[in-house]
Amino acid sequence: MPDLHMAVCMKVVPKPEEIRVDPETRTLLREGARSEINPPDMNALEMALSIKDEAGGRISLISMGPPFVEEYLRVGLAMGADDAYLLTDRAFAGADTLATTYTLAQCLHKIGDVEVVLLGEESSDGATGQVPPGLAEWMDYPLITLLRSLEIDKEQNVLRGRRNVDGGYEILEVPLPAVISVATAANEPRFMDFERKGWAFEDTQVTMWDAQDLSAESQFIGIPGSPTIVTGLEQAASQERKNIFLDGGASEIADQLVKILRSN
Amino acid sequence: MVASLFDPSEENKAIWVLLESAGVELTDVSFELLAKGRELADEVDWPLAGVLIGDRLEHLNSQVLSHQADEVLLLEHPLLEAFTVDAYTQALYAAIMERIPSVILFGATPNSRDIAGRLAVRLRTGLNADCIDLRMDKDRGVLISDVTGFGGGVVALLEMPDHRPQLATVRPGVFHSLEASAPRSDKVRRAKVELDQSVIRTRIIEQVKGEGVSIGQAPVLVCGGRGISGNFEMLTELAELLGGDVGATRPPVDEGYIERERQVGQTGVICHPEIAINCGISGAFHFVVGIQDAEIIISINSDPNAPIFEFSDYCVVGDVEQILPALIQSLKEERVVTHA
Ligand SMILES: Cc1cc2nc3c(=O)[nH]c(=O)nc-3n(C[C@H](O)[C@H](O)[C@H](O)COP(=O)(O)OP(=O)(O)OC[C@H]3O[C@@H](n4cnc5c(N)ncnc54)[C@H](O)[C@@H]3O)c2cc1C
Numbered sequence: 001m002p003d004l005h006m007a008v009c010m011k012v013v014p015k016p017e018e019i020r021v022d023p024e025t026r027t028l029l030r031e032g033a034r035s036e037i038n039p040p041d042m043n044a045l046e047m048a049l050s051i052k053d054e055a056g057g058r059i060s061l062i063s064m065g066p067p068f069v070e071e072y073l074r075v076g077l078a079m080g081a082d083d084a085y086l087l088t089d090r091a092f093a094g095a096d097t098l099a100t101t102y103t104l105a106q107c108l109h110k111i112g113d114v115e116v117v118l119l120g121e122e123s124s125d126g127a128t129g130q131v132p133p134g135l136a137e138w139m140d141y142p143l144i145t146l147l148r149s150l151e152i153d154k155e156q157n158v159l160r161g162r163r164n165v166d167g168g169y170e171i172l173e174v175p176l177p178a179v180i181s182v183a184t185a186a187n188e189p190r191f192m193d194f195e196r197k198g199w200a201f202e203d204t205q206v207t208m209w210d211a212q213d214l215s216a217e218s219q220f221i222g223i224p225g226s227p228t229i230v231t232g233l234e235q236a237a238s239q240e241r242k243n244i245f246l247d248g249g250a251s252e253i254a255d256q257l258v259k260i261l262r263s264n
Numbered sequence: 265m266v267a268s269l270f271d272p273s274e275e276n277k278a279i280w281v282l283l284e285s286a287g288v289e290l291t292d293v294s295f296e297l298l299a300k301g302r303e304l305a306d307e308v309d310w311p312l313a314g315v316l317i318g319d320r321l322e323h324l325n326s327q328v329l330s331h332q333a334d335e336v337l338l339l340e341h342p343l344l345e346a347f348t349v350d351a352y353t354q355a356l357y358a359a360i361m362e363r364i365p366s367v368i369l370f371g372a373t374p375n376s377r378d379i380a381g382r383l384a385v386r387l388r389t390g391l392n393a394d395c396i397d398l399r400m401d402k403d404r405g406v407l408i409s410d411v412t413g414f415g416g417g418v419v420a421l422l423e424m425p426d427h428r429p430q431l432a433t434v435r436p437g438v439f440h441s442l443e444a445s446a447p448r449s450d451k452v453r454r455a456k457v458e459l460d461q462s463v464i465r466t467r468i469i470e471q472v473k474g475e476g477v478s479i480g481q482a483p484v485l486v487c488g489g490r491g492i493s494g495n496f497e498m499l500t501e502l503a504e505l506l507g508g509d510v511g512a513t514r515p516p517v518d519e520g521y522i523e524r525e526r527q528v529g530q531t532g533v534i535c536h537p538e539i540a541i542n543c544g545i546s547g548a549f550h551f552v553v554g555i556q557d558a559e560i561i562i563s564i565n566s567d568p569n570a571p572i573f574e575f576s577d578y579c580v581v582g583d584v585e586q587i588l589p590a591l592i593q594s595l596k597e598e599r600v601v602t603h604a
């Protein structure tokens with residue numbers, strides 16, 4: 001039986017605490033903001049790595065983004081992934097979910113033999129969780145989202161996963177190939193492996209693919225492939241607050257709080 | 265440009281909301297979507313349909329109609345008895361292609377998000393996710409969605425003028441539901457549902473229904489952040505004394521101190537308490553959106569410069585480990601006095 005081939009989709013996002021809003025122009029100031037691998041994607045990678053530890057297999061990393069993302073993919077390689085693909089082209093810019101999922105799907109088609117595609121629950125700069133179902137649809141693969149644990153049965157050619165919903169849980173099984181998303185904080189992502197670092201950062205290549213390499217149709221990528229458009233940015237409405245600071249020792253403050261609580 | 269399977273000139277001017285039920289009742293978010301859907305429908309004078317998917321759902325019709333839908337659209341089939349993303353997406357897709365509605369709203373629940381995400385690709389249309397407000401541009405028949413921008417403080421306006429249907433998801437708690445009132449109609453329609461076992465790729469091995477924690481409507485919400493170091497027992501005691509419930513920021517949820525259902529904020533629950541008490545919480549916008557329409561906000565934080573104080577009516581600079589026990593003590597004493 002050939003090795004199980006897993007792909008982990010990783011997005012590099014600006015660190016949320018470093019994004020500021022220009023109060024005058026109300027635009028997002030992303031310049032200078034440092035980036036990181038979208039934290040939930042680290043949980044997806046960790047889930048793939050633990051399967052690889054136990055049962056063997058091969059892990060490919062896939063990211064669509066600007067060229068600087070390459071360095072972050074090398075972090076994933078140093079953690080234990082085997083190959084990395086960066087989908088980078090000016091024509092991919094401005095992609096919404098439809099265009100992003102099409103581009104990722106084209107990459108999966110080109111790689112060819114991926115049996116399990118793992119994604120994070122959501123991306124921290126979009127936080128919508130719509131890429132996993134969208135990608136499953138382009139591929140016509142079954143889907144399970146928000147997995148907390150995963151088991152793969154190569155003999156039966158199925159995967160089984162547990163997801164928590166509405167205070168309860170369910171265990172679902174789907175045939176391979178399949179798309180899954182991993183619940184945030186489902187596991188504790190490992191650190192880079194010291195011995196792999198030299199290989200990951202110096203000796204190996206990240207495969208770079210542009211629109212042409214992916215045989216991507218121009219109507220499906222970037223801005224033309226994105227039905228949604230942003231027509232404006234507004235300041236979020238917020239209510240005026242009293243901002244009264246309470247003074248005194250703990251018990252005096254407690255008494256004031258009781259009065260406030262009881263008069264309302 | 266990518267083209268949707270049907271375009272604005274072909275659409276039926278109608279608004280659909282996809283409803284979910286738990287047992288014999290529609291879920292809270294379903295009522296909230298019906299209320300918003302009604303508002304949108306009135307803005308453009310289009311009909312509002314409440315869409316139910318499952319098997320034998322007629323008992324829910326009266327709830328949909330008394331919450332002011334103009335009609336119920338039933339998608340019933342034995343293979344829809346249990347949720348599977350394959351069967352639900354297929355059934356809804358067929359109904360959409362038969363009736364080509366302009367707008368469809370979904371709750372941002374795990375299951376409805378999965379359906380919406382698959383449908384958007386199948387229909388080659390857009391999906392505005394986690395909207396915090398919605399309105400219709402009457403002249404163009406275009407849905408305008410407000411989505412919070414990253415980092416907070418800004419709201420982006422999104423639309424998809426050239427694609428149909430216009431899809432949007434909304435988290436539970438964002439909109440307010442209406443009280444039931446006299447129905448506007450008694451119209452119930454059934455969509456044709458043709459399904460075959462072979463489309464369903466998911467096998468349900470085990471399913472355990474939970475209690476379903478729901479903090480969205482608690483009158484008093486006592487929230488704990490990283491600064492309480494996992495001491496949720498103290499918060500629970502306070503919440504019980506005040507007849508309220510306990511919520512949390514994301515870090516204690518991620519660290520496993522408390523259930524994810526209690527996470528408040530952008531990726532948690534949007535709550536509408538009368539009083540919110542924030543303990544050891546810095547005040548990230550991601551959290552604040554979950555409590556910002558509380559009538560009164562009280563915050564306790566040891567850092568006088570914590571951003572949470574900007575969003576608070578009453579600010580206590582202090583250690584939660586000292587303030588909360590004192591507050592619990594005072595509330596207990598007060599109770600002794602009033603009951604004497
Ligand atoms: C995409 C995305 C979505 C997110 N969604 C959410 C969400 O839905 N909800 C959410 O809450 N967060 C969310 N977050 C995380 C959010 O950005 C913040 O990181 C989080 O809200 C911070 O939680 P906190 O205030 O508990 O912790 P911290 O920011 O670490 O603050 C702890 C506070 O406790 C105070 N403190 C410490 N010790 C004491 C003491 N003894 N007594 C009193 N005060 C003390 C400190 O002064 C500090 O202000 C999201 C982040 C991302 C990227």
Ligand SMILES: Nc1ncnc2c1ncn2[C@@H]1O[C@H](COP(=O)(O)O)[C@@H](O)[C@H]1O
Nearest residue numbers: 009010064119120122123128129130131
């Ligand atoms: N540009 C991208 N490149 C690779 N993976 C992505 C990209 N965007 C989103 N993803 C994956 O999709 C998941 C959910 O993203 P989202 O739907 O944007 O919240 C992320 O956690 C990633 O695993």
